[in-house]
Amino acid sequence: MTAVLAVLTSPTSSSLVVCGVVTAVAILIYNITARQSEPPPLEVYEATNRFPDDSPAVASVLTTGFVVTPHAAVATLLDLAARDWLSIEELEDDVAVITSHRGTAGDELAPHEQQILNHVHRITAGTVTGVSGAGIEVSGLRIRRRWWRRFQRSVAAASRSAGYSTRRWGAVALAAPVGAWIVAALLWWLSARNGEDDPIDESLFSRSLSVMLALVLVWQLARLVDLATSHSQRPTSSGLERAQVWLRARLALESERIGQRSSVTARDGDRRLAYAAAMGLAESASHEIPVVPEDSHRAWSDATGSWRVVRVRYPIRPAYGRHPGFVFLLGAAVGVGLWLLQRFLLEVARGEALQSLAEDFPEQADLIRDVGLVLAAIVTAPLVFAAWMVLAGLIDSVLSVERRGLVVRARRPERIVPLPRLLGRFFRRERFSLYVAVDDGSNPIVTAWLANERTAVPQGARARVVASPILGYIRRSEPIGTMERPRR
Structure with missing residues (x-):
C-alpha cells in the first residue's frame, strides 16, 4: 500500500475537486445514455389471435x-x-x-x-x-x-x-460515455502525478481520496466493458x-x-x-x-393494471437488511474505534508513538513507521463506511417507505450475488433471509428489500410492505388476498 501511495503525489484540493466533478459528469453521461437508449414502454389494450411467423x-x-x-x-x-x-x-x-x-x-x-x-x-x-x-x-x-x-x-x-x-451498445452509443471516462481518467492521472511532494504521513487524506477516485473509475470502466460485450x-x-x-x-x-x-x-x-x-x-x-x-433481474408484472417487464435490483452491500438502530450503534462504536486507531497509527508513522519499540530495534525503525502508515491508509476505507452506517442508521430510524403491490421476485442472498458458485457460500446466513421485490407500479426498476423469517412474503403474492429507505430493512409485511370467496 505504501508503494501505491508513494507512486502518487499529494494532489491539491482544486485538482481533486475538478477530478471528482468530471468523474461525476462521466457517470451522469453514462446514465443519461443508458436511459435514452432504453426501449420505450409499450401498452396495448386490444387482443388479437394473429400470431406472426416469428420464432x-x-x-x-x-x-x-x-x-x-x-x-x-x-x-x-x-x-x-x-x-x-x-x-x-x-x-x-x-x-x-x-x-x-x-x-x-x-x-x-x-x-x-x-x-x-x-x-x-x-x-x-x-x-x-x-x-x-x-x-x-x-x-x-x-x-x-x-x-x-x-x-x-x-x-x-x-x-x-x-x-x-x-x-443497443454499439460504437456510436458508447462514444459519449467512453469519451467522458477517458477525460476523467486523464485528469485523475495528471492530478496524481503532478501534485505536491509532501510526505505521505502529512498528505494521507488527499492521497486516499485520490485512490478512491481511481477505484470509482475502475468500477465505471468495468460497467462500460460489460455493456460493450452485452x-x-x-x-x-x-x-x-x-x-x-x-x-x-x-x-x-x-x-x-x-x-x-x-x-x-x-x-x-x-x-x-x-x-x-x-x-x-x-x-x-x-x-x-x-x-x-x-x-432474477427481470420479471413480468401487472401492478399497473397492464402487463409490463420490470427490472429488479438486489443491493448486496454490508449492513443491508439490518435494523437501523443496530446499524447506527454499530457504526458509531466502530467509527470511534477506527478514528482513534488511525490517529495512533499516524503517530507511529511520524515516530511520535512506540518510541521505545523503535529504540529497542533501531534497525527496524523505518519498517515500524512504514507499517503504521500502511495500516493508517487501510483504516480509511472502513472509517468512511462506518460514517455511512451512522448516517444511514440515523435516517432510517425515522423514515419508512411503503409499497403495496405484487411480489415479482423472492430470492435467497446466495442466489443473486455475482459468481454465485464462488461467492454464494459467503452470503449464506445462519438466520433465514430473503430478498423481496415488491412492484407497486411506480417505477420500472424495483429495488428488493431484505426480509427475515417474520417478514418474508412468497413470490407471486400481493402484499403491503413497509421498509427503511436506505438499509432495506423490512419492518412489517401483510399479504393481501386476491382470490374470490366462493358463493354459497
Whole structure:
C-alpha cells in the first residue's frame, strides 16, 4: 500500500475537486445514455389471435424489453416439441423429454434452436433417449455463462436479421460515455502525478481520496466493458410495430388461462404454449422444464393494471437488511474505534508513538513507521463506511417507505450475488433471509428489500410492505388476498 501511495503525489484540493466533478459528469453521461437508449414502454389494450411467423425466442425479445431472457430458452424447447423435434410425456409426478424424434420433413432449425436441441441431447447421452424435468432443472443450474451468452448472441442475431432491432451498445452509443471516462481518467492521472511532494504521513487524506477516485473509475470502466460485450438490443420502427402485435397476442393468450397448461400439451404443431412461455405466461410449463433458471433481474408484472417487464435490483452491500438502530450503534462504536486507531497509527508513522519499540530495534525503525502508515491508509476505507452506517442508521430510524403491490421476485442472498458458485457460500446466513421485490407500479426498476423469517412474503403474492429507505430493512409485511370467496 505504501508503494501505491508513494507512486502518487499529494494532489491539491482544486485538482481533486475538478477530478471528482468530471468523474461525476462521466457517470451522469453514462446514465443519461443508458436511459435514452432504453426501449420505450409499450401498452396495448386490444387482443388479437394473429400470431406472426416469428420464432418464440424472437417473440420473447420483442416483448421483454429487447433483452434475451430465460423465457426464450424454455419457449424454444416447447417449440421444438410442437414441431416434433422432441416430445414431452407425463412421468408420474414429473414430465419426461423424449429425444427420439427427428422433426418434420423440410423443417430447418435456427442456430439458437439447434443449441437447445443439442443441449437436451447432451443431457440424455447414455440414457434411453429421455430426461426428466428434474434432470433438465439440475442441468440448467450447471449451465456455463459462455453457453448462455452464445444463446443470447444467436437470438439477438435472429432479431437483427429480421430487421426488428439493432445493437443497443454499439460504437456510436458508447462514444459519449467512453469519451467522458477517458477525460476523467486523464485528469485523475495528471492530478496524481503532478501534485505536491509532501510526505505521505502529512498528505494521507488527499492521497486516499485520490485512490478512491481511481477505484470509482475502475468500477465505471468495468460497467462500460460489460455493456460493450452485452447482447441488449435497441428496437427499430418495424420492431416496435411487431412488438405491439405480439403484446396483443399475449392478451389473447392470457384470456385463455394458458398459464396452467402442462408442457405435455406442446405437440402436433400447436405453438401457442411456446409463445405463451416466451412472454412469461406459461408458468406451469416453465416450471416443469426449466432449461435455464428463472431470470432474477427481470420479471413480468401487472401492478399497473397492464402487463409490463420490470427490472429488479438486489443491493448486496454490508449492513443491508439490518435494523437501523443496530446499524447506527454499530457504526458509531466502530467509527470511534477506527478514528482513534488511525490517529495512533499516524503517530507511529511520524515516530511520535512506540518510541521505545523503535529504540529497542533501531534497525527496524523505518519498517515500524512504514507499517503504521500502511495500516493508517487501510483504516480509511472502513472509517468512511462506518460514517455511512451512522448516517444511514440515523435516517432510517425515522423514515419508512411503503409499497403495496405484487411480489415479482423472492430470492435467497446466495442466489443473486455475482459468481454465485464462488461467492454464494459467503452470503449464506445462519438466520433465514430473503430478498423481496415488491412492484407497486411506480417505477420500472424495483429495488428488493431484505426480509427475515417474520417478514418474508412468497413470490407471486400481493402484499403491503413497509421498509427503511436506505438499509432495506423490512419492518412489517401483510399479504393481501386476491382470490374470490366462493358463493354459497
